[in-house]
Amino acid sequence: DAGVIQSPRHEVTEMGQEVTLRCKPISGHNSLFWYRQTMMRGLELLIYFNNNVPIDDSGMPEDRFSAKMPNASFSTLKIQPSEPRDSAVYFCASTPPPGGSDNEQFFGPGTRLTVL
Amino acid sequence: GQQVMQIPQYQHVQEGEDFTTYCNSSTTLSNIQWYKQRPGGHPVFLIQLVKSGEVKKQKRLTFQFGEAKKNSSLHITATQTTDVGTYFCAGGTSYGKLTFGQGTILTVHP
Numbered sequence: 221d222a223g224v225i226q227s228p229r230h231e232v233t234e235m236g237q238e239v240t241l242r243c244k245p246i247s248g249h250n251s252l253f254w255y256r257q258t259m260m261r262g263l264e265l266l267i268y269f270n271n272n273v274p275i276d277d278s279g280m281p282e283d284r285f286s287a288k289m290p291n292a293s294f295s296t297l298k299i300q301p302s303e304p305r306d307s308a309v310y311f312c313a314s315t316p317p318p319g320g321s322d323n324e325q326f327f328g329p330g331t332r333l334t335v336l
Numbered sequence: 337g338q339q340v341m342q343i344p345q346y347q348h349v350q351e352g353e354d355f356t357t358y359c360n361s362s363t364t365l366s367n368i369q370w371y372k373q374r375p376g377g378h379p380v381f382l383i384q385l386v387k388s389g390e391v392k393k394q395k396r397l398t399f400q401f402g403e404a405k406k407n408s409s410l411h412i413t414a415t416q417t418t419d420v421g422t423y424f425c426a427g428g429t430s431y432g433k434l435t436f437g438q439g440t441i442l443t444v445h446p
């Protein structure tokens with residue numbers, strides 16, 4: 221299995237530009253999570269989906285952030301317009317349906333975003 | 337909302353010394369998970385604890401879940417340089433959402 225796939229791995233953009241981060245969860249997983257990691261704030265949950273439906277978006281910082289999951293194999297996190305304080309590593313993670321021994325989250329490699 | 341506190345923030349040890357990180361939740365947890373993140377990498381699942389007072393071992397790593405299901409610890413015996421990284425605890429709910437602690441950064445000096 222290829223694991224969770226994220227693209228791009230690195231993104232450098234200028235303030236005000238739109239940024240789109242992409243995630244392909246592990247096939248068969250039905251929950252998908254977007255996290256942001258910074259030194260100051262640690263690992264923060266932004267939003268998560270279950271069966272393609274957003275369940276909890278209380279961690280989305282503000283209206284500049286939006287996330288979609290049009291199908292079971294693809295999700296996007298968009299920032300528009302981007303600001304320097306959005307610079308962070310963004311992780312996507314997925315989990316299989318409940319019923320297994322552990323409901324561990326499988327993380328992708330992350331996208332390192334730098335907003336100048 | 338649920339808060340998960342983890343201490344210490346940093347721990348520097350000499351190779352061969354033991355290491356412990358502690359995790360405390362503001363609310364009773366359904367389960368607790370532990371993850372390890374190597375420098376420049378992504379969090380990788382280590383273990384999940386579900387039962388009150390549960391203790392699990394993985395080689396040199398011992399994980400405990402408190403009786404009240406509000407605290408947990410990870411103990412590493414005789415650290416090795418390969419143990420370097422950040423260790424996170426994450427409090428789980430019955431519907432899969434995790435709240436991560438701030439992590440403990442472990443440095444091991446050879």
